[in-house]
Amino acid sequence: MIGKKVVHHMMMSEKDAHYVGGLVNGARIVVQWGDVGTELMVYADGDISLFLGYEKIEFTAPVYVGDFMEYVGWIEEVGNQSYKCKFEAWKVATMLDRTDADMEGIEHTAATACEPPILCATGTGSLYIAKKDQRGPQEESFKDLKHRASDFRSRVIYRRKRKDQETDLVKIPSLFSIIYEVFQNLEKSSRYKKNILHSE
Secondary structure (H helix, E strand, C coil): CEEEEEEEEEEHHHHHHHCCCCEECCCCCHHHHHHHHHHHHCCCCCCCEEEEEEEEEEECCEEEEECCCEEEEEEEECCCEEEEEEEEEEEEEEEHHHCCHHHHHHHHCCCEECCCEEEEEEEEEEEEECHHHHCCCHHHCCCCCCCCCHHHHHHHHHHHHHHHHHHHHHHHHHHHHHHHHHHHHHHHHHHHHHHHHHHH
């Protein structure tokens, strides 16, 4: 992990409900991760960045209206202009009627902590800040952040290798031509010897 984790706390409200029974759409989690990622980029390089996309998202538990959520993110890897981040969504509290508790004589507004918290989703995403917009770490815990060198050198090496391979391929016909020429000369030499022998 590079720097510190960013955690956003939020209670899921009626406006977050998408399905019957107050079930929250998984996309709501992803939207909140976007804000977490943006805050990470501000700390890391002083820019709100662009979100390139997600490599993998897994939903591991349902989220309902009334759930108190923690949306967590951290930087896992830094490239030249890209930042690979990990995200998690944890349910830390829920309405009591969502549990197995006896609700007799208890108001429907009762809620309880989730002990331990429930992991509801995980994801991996990539964000981008152009080199010209990188202002360096803006928060103490990100002071050791270092960008990976540009991949320009690796591209040049690759091209050189390709060029060398092409050169080798060009050399192959010339090698065959040399061998062919040697055989031609040997054949001429043998004919010459035969002619001398016949003339004698």
